[in-house]
Amino acid sequence: MKLKDGQIERLAERILERLTVAGLIQLKSERGKLLAGIRSVIAADCKGEEDLEKEAERLLEQTLRSMGGAAGGIDRHKMLRMIKERLAKERGIVL
Amino acid sequence: MAISEDRVSHLAHRIYDRLWRDDLADFPDESRPLACIKEAITSFFAVAEEIDDTVRRKLASYAQAKVPGSREYEILYQKFYQEELAKRKW
Numbered sequence: 001m002k003l004k005d006g007q008i009e010r011l012a013e014r015i016l017e018r019l020t021v022a023g024l025i026q027l028k029s030e031r032g033k034l035l036a037g038i039r040s041v042i043a044a045d046c047k048g049e050e051d052l053e054k055e056a057e058r059l060l061e062q063t064l065r066s067m068g069g070a071a072g073g074i075d076r077h078k079m080l081r082m083i084k085e086r087l088a089k090e091r092g093i094v095l
Numbered sequence: 096m097a098i099s100e101d102r103v104s105h106l107a108h109r110i111y112d113r114l115w116r117d118d119l120a121d122f123p124d125e126s127r128p129l130a131c132i133k134e135a136i137t138s139f140f141a142v143a144e145e146i147d148d149t150v151r152r153k154l155a156s157y158a159q160a161k162v163p164g165s166r167e168y169e170i171l172y173q174k175f176y177q178e179e180l181a182k183r184k185w
Contacts, residue, residue, distance in 0.1 A: 001097075001098050001102070001140075010139075011135075011136065011139050014135050014138075014139055015110065015132050015135040015136070018131050018132075018134065018135045019128055019131055019132065019135075022127075022131055024122065024123070024124065024127050024128040024131050025114075025120050025121070025122060025128060026120060026121040026122070026123065027119070027120055028118055028119055028120055028121060029118070029119045029120070033119055034114060034119045034120060037110075037113045037114055037117055037119050038110050038113070038114070040113070041106070041109045041110050041113050042106065042110075045102075045105075045106055045109070094099075094101050094102050094105040095099060095101075095102060
């Protein structure tokens with residue numbers, strides 16, 4: 001889930017708009033502050049995944065290097081996914 | 096740009112908690128706002144999937160981008176994707 005700043009902004013606006021139109025929220029602060037709060041949650045979630053991916057890539061490279069010639073038959077994609085899932089579980093990140 | 100149901104749920108709870116905990120909003124009811132947030136996230140990502148499908152269909156008609164994963168394919172994919180984003184103001 002890679003989102004650009006503009007997409008995070010639009011998603012935050014849509015969430016707040018839906019809640020408001022449906023009458024499911026009572027604002028206790030100005031709209032801009034609520035949007036900033038929603039944006040920061042989404043951005044932190046994206047950042048968590050991004051960091052996890054980088055770490056998984058690093059661990060994959062390290063593993064393949066340590067395997068030397070035996071790494072030839074490894075399915076990189078599958079192995080990366082397994083590393084990602086393990087890291088996510090360890091860090092309590094929901095993918 | 097797929098997003099799992101678990102992640103939608105997790106994100107919705109975190110957004111709800113942030114707004115409530117930081118005293119930015121009150122929710123007269125708990126389950127309906129959460130369902131509403133989940134719906135907003137899901138529909139937002141459904142558009143992303145739609146754009147991806149549109150771009151891949153468009154690419155299928157391009158002779159120079161027949162091989163998914165090739166450099167030409169990736170360059171054209173990005174170009175068409177940005178065009179679709181702009182078209183839909185997404």
